[in-house]
Amino acid sequence: MITMKDIIREGNPTLREVAEEVVLPLSDEDIKLGEEMMEFLHNSQDPVKAEELGLRGGVGLAAPQLDISKRIIAVHVPSGDLENPEPTLSAVMYNPKILSHSVQDACLGEGEGCLSVDREVPGYVVRHNKITLSYVDASGVKQKIRLKNYEAIVVQHEIDHLNGVMFYDHINQENPYALKDGVLVIE
Numbered sequence: 001m002i003t004m005k006d007i008i009r010e011g012n013p014t015l016r017e018v019a020e021e022v023v024l025p026l027s028d029e030d031i032k033l034g035e036e037m038m039e040f041l042h043n044s045q046d047p048v049k050a051e052e053l054g055l056r057g058g059v060g061l062a063a064p065q066l067d068i069s070k071r072i073i074a075v076h077v078p079s080g081d082l083e084n085p086e087p088t089l090s091a092v093m094y095n096p097k098i099l100s101h102s103v104q105d106a107c108l109g110e111g112e113g114c115l116s117v118d119r120e121v122p123g124y125v126v127r128h129n130k131i132t133l134s135y136v137d138a139s140g141v142k143q144k145i146r147l148k149n150y151e152a153i154v155v156q157h158e159i160d161h162l163n164g165v166m167f168y169d170h171i172n173q174e175n176p177y178a179l180k181d182g183v184l185v186i187e
């Protein structure tokens, strides 16, 4: 089971590498890894388990954060509405690729955080508001989906990890809250 001790932190060179595409058909090892990554997200979002296991909450995880330089990500975005337990996006994605994106940019009003960064880094992380994404799912089936707003932001944070990019690389050093005209701030 993945816990915080398995997550590498800033300074580990793996976080700055471009990860390797996963070989298809998926190996049992890569399928199991994806399952463990998803289990971590579930545990991290469960108050009892997160407390028991000492987990920081996360809505996404990328294999390089486990010191595994493979293009595998897991995302589990809760609906945020306690009435509706269904997550708005829950998937393990192999070889995810952004095929196209909106001209419209967006950022989270609260900024971003990262399990591989043991500090707060304030500021707007400007990303694409909408993306068209292809990936291979855990069954080996090629998927093509369109995402927007929070779900699109989370997936871009994870794909950045596959390319050695950290969320704070996008923050304006002079003025972390500088915004170009027309950037959507998602609260």
Ligand SMILES: O=CN(O)CCNC(=O)c1cccc(Cl)c1Cl
Residues within 6 Å of the ligand: 057, 058, 059, 060, 061, 062, 108, 111, 112, 113, 114, 115, 116, 153, 154, 155, 157, 158, 161
């Ligand atoms: O790479 C994944 N992590 O580091 C997990 C911890 N961060 C988050 O869950 C998180 C928090 C805020 C905004 C975004 Cl976009 C994300 Cl992804």
Ligand code: NI
Residues within 6 Å of the ligand: 113, 114, 115, 116, 157, 161
């Ligand atoms: Ni991260």
